[in-house]
Amino acid sequence: MGRAPCCEKMGLKKGPWTPEEDKVLVAHIQRFGHGNWRALPKQAGLLRCGKSCRLRWINYLRPDIKRGNFSKEEEDAIIRLHDQLGNRWSAIAARLPGRTDNEIKNVWHTHLKKRLEPAKEEEVAAHEAPAGGAGGKKRRPAVKRGGARRAPPAAAAAPVSPERSASSSVTESSVTEQGNTGSSGFPKEESFTSCPDAEEQFRFDESFWSETLSMPLESFDVPMEPCDAFGAAATSASAAAPDDMDYWLRVFMESGDVQQELPQI
DNA sequence: AAGTCACGCAACCGCAAGTGC
DNA sequence: CGCACTTGCGGTTGCGTGACT
Structure with missing residues (x-):
């Protein structure tokens, strides 16, 4: 807001997110995950820096976010x-x-x-x-x-659950590498598609999500994968855990925009 | 009713740490 | 082994809004 731009690239949008941007971001993450935040805005066609996208997703768009007053x-x-x-x-x-x-x-x-x-x-x-x-x-x-962080060395601070320190420490790879890491007893974002609690968490912003998910596929540059590609992708990627990069590469290849975007990755 | 103030929240920035080459 | 890149975290800022005068 009043500071020098954080992003090296000028022309990137800053400030409050619009509903349209939210939809684009959510749809893109649902379909492709967010393995590379830096490349994500380009791939999604957003004029935002990766950092901004990540923050928006983590702090606002994630389906398992509980909004409202603290009890x-x-x-x-x-x-x-x-x-x-x-x-x-x-x-x-x-x-x-x-x-x-x-x-x-x-x-x-x-x-x-x-x-x-x-x-x-x-x-x-x-x-x-x-x-x-x-x-x-x-x-x-x-x-x-x-x-x-990613490879917690037995945690400097004992009370912190060892598998992951933060709700925000979530990547698509955590889905594929660790599967459902819900062992700590509370829902985590990466599990919202594969965890049994996912549906419940999904209700937090139901209207928004239903709206988003019902958007016409033409709104996006790439052809839509059947059904909830994010969940399916995560699941199948999970099945192919050792090779998830190949999986996502294939997804991009099939999506058709890889010719434009992939070289930038 | 208008103006001012205080608060809450969303978003940004810089830095540290992890990972890959 | 060192460097560059990316991600994640914590601190901070500033706009929007409600409360108060």
Whole structure:
């Protein structure tokens, strides 16, 4: 908004997303997944940078996002988890089904922080903050983020579920490589097509999704795969896990626009 | 009713870490 | 082994909106 452009390429759109852009993004991800965020906007025909697409998907468009006010239980959970984990919002989000790190971060800064401030001050005066990051100073005061990323080395922070630190740490490859990683007990985005809970999660924004899914295929440059290509793709890709790249390559080849887009990948 | 203020949320930026070459 | 690229995370910004004066 008021800063210098983050994207190297000028001409890319910034600011609030339009419903049309949302539809295009959702449709593209459903069909092809998001193995490469950088290439995705080009392939989808969006004038956005990959980062922006990723953020939009993770924080708003994912079907398993729970919108609306936080319940008392959720707020309590955030407070408790923040006490344990510090400002590791993605780790906290991973433990709150349907909530995103951004959302939790916002809630913390706008509600919970203020609520806790008085008590916190006393506590801090008494001893150091537990996780070292609750104060919110310079970058990464608490635990190094590395441990919670793609190949979590047994997790620097024990409480974090080892298989994935964040709701946002989701890629199409996680579907194919790990299959349904719902072992932690809460729904994850990558599982929404293959997990039994998927249908339930899918209801969060039913009207939007039904609208999106009912869009005419002609709206997109590429011929549509039969039915929910995303789910089918994920499933079949999962079946062909060792070779998922080949699978997606084939999908692109069949889609017809690969001649234009693939060389840029 | 109009103007001002405060808050909430969506989005952006920079940096760190992982991965592939 | 080192470098370049991509992804993911946390901090921050600023617009939109409701509350208040």
